[in-house]
Structure formats: C-alpha cells, structure tokens
Amino acid sequence: MIEARPVGADGELGEILELQSRNLPRSLDERERAENGFVTVEHTLDVLRRMHALVPSIVAKDGDQLAGYALVMPVECRPFIPVLAPMFERLDKNQELEGRRYYVMGQICVAKPYRGQGVVGRLYAAHREHLRHRFDACVTEISVRNPRSLKAHQRVGFEELERYRDATDEWVVVIWRWT
Secondary structure, three states: OEEEEEOOOHHHHHHHHHHHHHOOHHHOOHHHHHHHOOOOOOOOHHHHHHHHHHOOOEEEEEOOEEEEEEEEEEHHHHHHOHHHHHHHHHHHHOHHHOOOOEEEEEEEEEOHHHOOOOHHHHHHHHHHHHHOOOOOEEEEEEEOOOHHHHHHHHHHOOEEEEEEEOOOOEEEEEEEEOO
16 A cells, blocks of 8 residues: 655655656656656755655555655755756746645656556645645646656646746746645
C-alpha cells in the first residue's frame, strides 16, 4: 500500500536526491525523457533541509521504498536556488497570484516501478490535505518538452496561467487553486 505523507526523517531527503539523480536529463536517453518525463533542477541535501525546515515536502512510500516525491517550495525558498530566480520574478508579476497565499511545487517525480499507479494523484492529494490551511494554491512551471508531466498536472486540476520561453526552454506556468 503506497502512503503519501510529509517527509518524516532526514534519511528520506537522501532518498529524494537519489531518485532525482536517476531522473535528470543527463541520466536519461532521449526516448526515455520523451516517454517518461524528467526533472530539471538538481538540489543538494543542504537545500532540501532548508526547504524542509520551512515546510516539509511530501513523499509516497511503499513500505521502506520511495515511490515518489513532491517538493514544497514556499516563496521564502527563493534565495536557496538561484537558477529559479527568474521564475519567482515572473510569479511576482502575475496578477492571478496577487494577494494569494501560494507555494511552488518544487519538483515532482515518481520512481519507474511505480509509474501509472496513481502516485502523482496521491502526492498531490497529500499536498492539499497537509497544506490547504497555509496556502490557497500551488503553482509550478513545466517544460513543454515534458508532455507526461503536463498531462499529469491537468488530471490533478492544474490550469494554465501562461507560457513563455527563456534561454533554456519553453515553459508552461500552471496553478491548482484551492479557494
């Protein structure tokens, strides 16, 4: 039985980093990236600890096995990951977010053996259950080269806010409104 819940121990942060490493573009061939998606940003244990101290991320566990994770990145995390500064600056200017208590879905990833088993839905349901008292919405941006992620977010209830291109990719900014 796969259970989704907040990170409970420092060792789980290490498990997140291991799964993240296996799903970075450099670890996957072109076909695998296109079919199964990928994660873009590589975190460090220190950054995850700092994020977790603000708001614990959510993990999906099958006993002792990590089935997936969904990182919580409140706006206070902005200085932790400089490569994401342009994203936060964009979000600051988005009128839809003005006055809204939101956080950024820092990254979501499902381990290969657990794909297609509803893990993304469980992770997001746990996000809503544990975070709706603090936030009104969850926001994230997804590479247009990652159609699997775009479809998964649509199934959960995310809606497109905007699209833009930067020096590295074309992005879709999506929001999941809770109020």
